[in-house]
Amino acid sequence: MDAVALGRVGERLDSFVAEVFSSLARSDQRVKAGLYARGLMLDGRRKSMQPMAERLRVDHQQLQQFVTTSPWDVVPVRKVLSRKACDLIAPQAWVLDDTGFAKDGPHSPCVARQYSGTLGRVDNCQVAVSVHAATDTASAPLNWRLFVPEAWDVDSTEDPDERLRIAARRRRAAIP
DSSP states (O other): OOHHHHHHHHHHHHHHHHHHTTTOSSHHHHHHHHHHHHHHHSSOSOOSHHHHHHHHTSOHHHHHHHHHTOOOOHHHHHHHHHHHHHHHHOOSEEEEEEEEEEOSSSOSTTOEEEEETTTTEEEEEEEEEEEEEEOSSOEEEEEEEEOOOGGGOGGGOOOHHHHHHHHHHHHHTTOO
């Protein structure tokens, strides 16, 4: 969607964002949510923070902080999105799925050498598990979580040094 098309739906998008993010306590968080939604809607292959911020002509740290470190609860947001999706498609089935995301380095949360059906092989990746509402003609993700592989589990080893290394890695990735 280009900027002109986004302008035509801007009012509807603002209404959608206001409803979905109504649980956010601070107005600045709700403003960032609107920016983030616009960044996702605009044309552009890459939907990471820096390219989206460039398209929006804002500092990418605003989007980065909103998504990664801003202290807001995702549960009420996902509930609103799930209700809206179910109202829209009237699901006939619930689908559990896993999706792999190839990664070059080991620093993203839950990245490990593991099997990914999406990739069709064992590779360095993240795996997300999701539940979708589905019909014969539509599917909508309702909830999802990153799969935590054994390499990220402090209880997977008795070695105290390895346990410390895993704990530090989890802290850096903000995994409780």
